Amino acid sequence: MSDLLERLRNRGWRLTAQRRVVAQVLDGDHIHYTADEIHARAVEMLPEISRATVYNTLGELVSLGEVIEVSTDGRAKRYDPNAHHAHQHLVCQSCGTIRDVHPTGDPLASLPDGERYGFTLSGVEVTFRGLCPSCAQVQ
Amino acid sequence: MSDLLERLRNRGWRLTAQRRVVAQVLDGDHIHYTADEIHARAVEMLPEISRATVYNTLGELVSLGEVIEVSTDGRAKRYDPNAHHAHQHLVCQSCGTIRDVHPTGDPLASLPDGERYGFTLSGVEVTFRGLCPSCAQVQ
DNA sequence: ACCCTACATTAGACCTTGTCTAAGTCAACG
DNA sequence: CGTTGACTTAGACAAGGTCTAATGTAGGGT
Numbered sequence: 001m002s003d004l005l006e007r008l009r010n011r012g013w014r015l016t017a018q019r020r021v022v023a024q025v026l027d028g029d030h031i032h033y034t035a036d037e038i039h040a041r042a043v044e045m046l047p048e049i050s051r052a053t054v055y056n057t058l059g060e061l062v063s064l065g066e067v068i069e070v071s072t073d074g075r076a077k078r079y080d081p082n083a084h085h086a087h088q089h090l091v092c093q094s095c096g097t098i099r100d101v102h103p104t105g106d107p108l109a110s111l112p113d114g115e116r117y118g119f120t121l122s123g124v125e126v127t128f129r130g131l132c133p134s135c136a137q138v139q
Numbered sequence: 140m141s142d143l144l145e146r147l148r149n150r151g152w153r154l155t156a157q158r159r160v161v162a163q164v165l166d167g168d169h170i171h172y173t174a175d176e177i178h179a180r181a182v183e184m185l186p187e188i189s190r191a192t193v194y195n196t197l198g199e200l201v202s203l204g205e206v207i208e209v210s211t212d213g214r215a216k217r218y219d220p221n222a223h224h225a226h227q228h229l230v231c232q233s234c235g236t237i238r239d240v241h242p243t244g245d246p247l248a249s250l251p252d253g254e255r256y257g258f259t260l261s262g263v264e265v266t267f268r269g270l271c272p273s274c275a276q277v278q
Numbered sequence: 279a280c281c282c283t284a285c286a287t288t289a290g291a292c293c294t295t296g297t298c299t300a301a302g303t304c305a306a307c308g
Numbered sequence: 309c310g311t312t313g314a315c316t317t318a319g320a321c322a323a324g325g326t327c328t329a330a331t332g333t334a335g336g337g338t
Contacts, residue, residue: 074325119231122268136258155287158286194326
C-alpha cells in the first residue's frame with residue numbers, strides 16, 4: 001500500500017490523513033466494499049472523515065486507474081483494489097459477495113467483426129453469477 | 140406481443156390496461172429503455188398510469204423471465220424484452236446505448252473448475268464496452 | 279347482466295445511493 | 309513559519325427505486 005501512496009504522491013496528490021485511511025481500508029482485506037462500507041471502516045480509524053471525502057477519494061482513485069468500479073446489481077457500486085491484474089468477477093446472487101476470477105481465453109476476441117456495429121471497443125466485463133456455498137445451503 | 144399477453148394470462152395474470160400498455164412499449168422498438176423511459180412512453184398511451192405500476196409490472200415481468208434486467212453503469216436499470224434468445228450486450232460508454240450481440244463460444248465454459256470457489260453457477264453476463272460511431276466522432 | 283372480492287393501481291411519502299455547495303482547514307512549498 | 313490553493317466538511321439536494329394506505333376493477337360466480 002505504501003506503493004500506492006507513493007504513486008499518488010508522485011502524481012501530485014496532497015497526502016491527507018483522510019486519503020491515507022481510505023487507501024488503508026482498500027488495501028486491508030482486498031474485499032469489494034461499497035462506498036458506504038469503506039466510509040464505515042474509515043470512520044473507525046478517523047472518526048471525523050466525511051462521506052463526501054470518501055466518495056471524492058474513490059472517484060479520484062478510479063480516474064487514476066488505481067481502483068476499479070464494479071456495479072453488478074444496480075445497487076451500490078463496489079470498489080475493487082485489484083486494478084493491476086486483469087480479472088473478472090464471480091458474484092453471489094444472494095449475498096452479493098464478489099470473488100475475482102481469471103477465465104481462460106480473451107473475451108474481447110469472442111465478438112465477431114460483424115457484430116461490432118462500428119463501435120470502438122475498449123474493454124469487456126464478464127460477470128459469472130451463482131450461489132456461494134453458504135447461500136446454496138440455506139436455500 | 141399478443142404472445143406475451145397470452146402467456147401472461149395463462150400464468151394467472153389479470154390483464155389490465157396498464158399492463159397491456161407496458162407490454163406494448165417493451166414490444167415496440169426492442170430498445171433497452173429505463174423504467175422511467177418506459178413510464179414516459181406509457182403515459183402517452185394511458186395518461187393516468189403511475190410510476191409505481193410501471194415498476195411493479197417490470198418487476199413481475201423480470202420474475203417471470205419475460206424480460207431481462209440490465210444494469211450496465213450503476214445508473215438506472217434497463218429492461219431488455221429479448222429474453223428468449225441468449226445474447227450479450229455492447230454498451231456505448233458515452234451515450235449509454237445498448238446493442239444485443241452474440242459472441243462465439245460458451246462464456247460459462249471459460250471459467251476453470253479451480254476458480255469456482257464452490258459456487259453453483261447459474262449464468263454469465265458479458266458486457267462489451269466502447270464508443271458508438273456517433274459518439275466516437277464527437278470526442 | 280350484475281355482484282363480489284381479491285388483486286391491481288394510485289399518489290405521494292420515504293429510502294438509498296450519490297453529487298454539489300459554501301465555508302472552513304491544512305499540506306507543502308518557499 | 310506564513311501563505312495559499314487544494315482538500316475536507318456538514319448538510320442540502322437529486323436520481324432511482326420502494327412502500328403504504330386508500331381506491332378501483334377484472335373476471336369468476338350466480
